[in-house]
Amino acid sequence: MIRLPFIPETGKGYQLALAEALFKLGARPPVVRSVCHIGKKTAIRVYKAIHRQSPKKGMLPYDLFWILRSSVNNIHASIFLGLIHDLSQQQLPAVFNAEVFITAYELYCRVVAQNPQPSKLEAGVAQFILLDINRAWQLVGQWKASEMGLAICEKCHARHVVLNKMPKPYQQCPICDVWADKTGRRRWATVKPGQ
Ligand SMILES: [Zn+2]
Structure with missing residues (x-):
């Protein structure tokens, strides 16, 4: 730890x-x-x-389907929750606490900042940090409630996040189950051209 x-x-x-x-x-x-x-x-x-200013008011980021909106979102969530999972497991019994959350998020930021080929989505945010810490907290909530889990892709063996209640075809690997449209945007395999 x-x-x-x-x-x-x-x-x-x-x-x-x-x-x-x-x-x-x-x-x-x-x-x-x-x-x-x-x-x-x-x-x-x-x-x-x-x-040196008051916190902004209003809703926190909240989107239960954020990891499905884009395969790039999914990759970021997978890196972060993978770290949460591994750091929690380092203690027996497995423990999730504030330290695990902070350490995982800091490591996530360091990993994604090294991205040599950022996509359009990633290039649009500082240091390619697509996953805001407040949204990261929401993902942890989904993970703790077992709404979200980690799956291993049978083709490339990448560990990626899935929504446990979604049918199998929608538990796609963000690396294998994607195609690039004309603009270079990465689309899920379940999204057909023209949609
Ligand atoms: Zn894969």
């Missing part, structure tokens, strides 16, 4: 250090509060101290 430099691991100081790390990664107060044990006022205060 990669350890964050936070000692001791109990008490308010630890929770504040976790909250700070999350805010720096772009997390919004409701997400930070569901990961750390801090109050609403404290969360807002820490947010303002870091970003």
